[in-house]
Amino acid sequence: MKKKYHITRRKAIVAGLTSLGGILLTGCVKKSPPTYGNLLRMGDALTYAAHRALLPGQSLVKEYQQSDISAFPATGTTNPGDPARRGDHEVAYSEAYARLHSGSFNDWRLQVEGRVARPGAYSLADLKGFSARTQITRHTCEEGWNAIAEWTGVPLRTVLNSAGIMTTARYVNFYAYDGYMESIDMLDAFHPQTILAYGMNGQDLPVPHGAPVRLRVETQIGYKSVKYLQRIVVTDEFVDTGDTGWAWYTGI
Ligand SMILES: Nc1nc2c(c(=O)[nH]1)N[C@H]1C(S)=C(S)[C@@H](COP(=O)(O)O)O[C@H]1N2
Ligand SMILES: [Mo]
Numbered sequence: 001m002k003k004k005y006h007i008t009r010r011k012a013i014v015a016g017l018t019s020l021g022g023i024l025l026t027g028c029v030k031k032s033p034p035t036y037g038n039l040l041r042m043g044d045a046l047t048y049a050a051h052r053a054l055l056p057g058q059s060l061v062k063e064y065q066q067s068d069i070s071a072f073p074a075t076g077t078t079n080p081g082d083p084a085r086r087g088d089h090e091v092a093y094s095e096a097y098a099r100l101h102s103g104s105f106n107d108w109r110l111q112v113e114g115r116v117a118r119p120g121a122y123s124l125a126d127l128k129g130f131s132a133r134t135q136i137t138r139h140t141c142e143e144g145w146n147a148i149a150e151w152t153g154v155p156l157r158t159v160l161n162s163a164g165i166m167t168t169a170r171y172v173n174f175y176a177y178d179g180y181m182e183s184i185d186m187l188d189a190f191h192p193q194t195i196l197a198y199g200m201n202g203q204d205l206p207v208p209h210g211a212p213v214r215l216r217v218e219t220q221i222g223y224k225s226v227k228y229l230q231r232i233v234v235t236d237e238f239v240d241t242g243d244t245g246w247a248w249y250t251g252i
Helices: 009-020 039-045 095-102 124-129 156-162
Strands: 110-114 120-122 133-140 146-155 171-176 181-185 195-200 214-216 229-235
Touching: 124 146, 124 195, 133 195, 146 156, 156 195
Parallel strands: 110 229
Antiparallel strands: 110 120, 133 146, 146 195, 171 181, 171 229, 195 214
16 A cells, blocks of 8 residues: 655664754654654654644644635545455454444544543544534645545544643554554644544545544645544554555655
8 A cells, every 4th residue: 555665764863863952852862763854853752741832833734715625536445344345354344333334423432542641432422522623625645646625623632632641642643443553743643733524525524535533634645644533542652654664754
């Protein structure tokens, strides 16, 4: 699904640490995640507590008009509960997802756990109970296509704050019903346009696009926008998703 990305990371990391220098990074060298060459992301090694001062200053990605909304292909998994996937060892068939789908996702719950004071399970109604954000943005897939849609959902930071995110948190990991997993750092997690989306173009999020809830990370390439969300784990450990071969950080 994802291709190889060749770069000598170690040199970039060392150069990044040297140029940022600084007291803040002292002692973090061994724990630094591979940032795949993006020197500005050296803050990845910092905790939520250390990031908090930077968070309000983040700039927004471009938002579009209704008239810019385009056709939008569904790629990767388009239904984890598709019976045709059963028995195929190449893809993960999810009976749990099939059941939730047939129950109109009434029994769907989003687990939020890890470095939070109040781990919990959020229903669709719970998520819709928070103030919503709607944004029209461009999705860019690493395979070379892009498309514009309107997304509605709850900012991830609202949910993380509600769960009582701990100051030691460094990453948020997202697990999906099709076995897909991705992680983001605190800057992206608290970005105002990073949302848990349950609506697309004014409708409920359709199954091919990740129903009932998907992540939208507008600051990054499409594969960070995890569909079919099942579980969110706040962590202080970097989990390398590089088994797929794509870079962990690919900002746009
Ligand atoms: N659970 C899950 N999330 C996923 C994928 C996937 O296969 N499974 N594909 C990713 C990729 S590479 C892209 S480009 C987008 C595609 O979203 P779309 O199907 O709504 O176009 O979802 C991302 N999130
Ligand atoms: Mo993609």
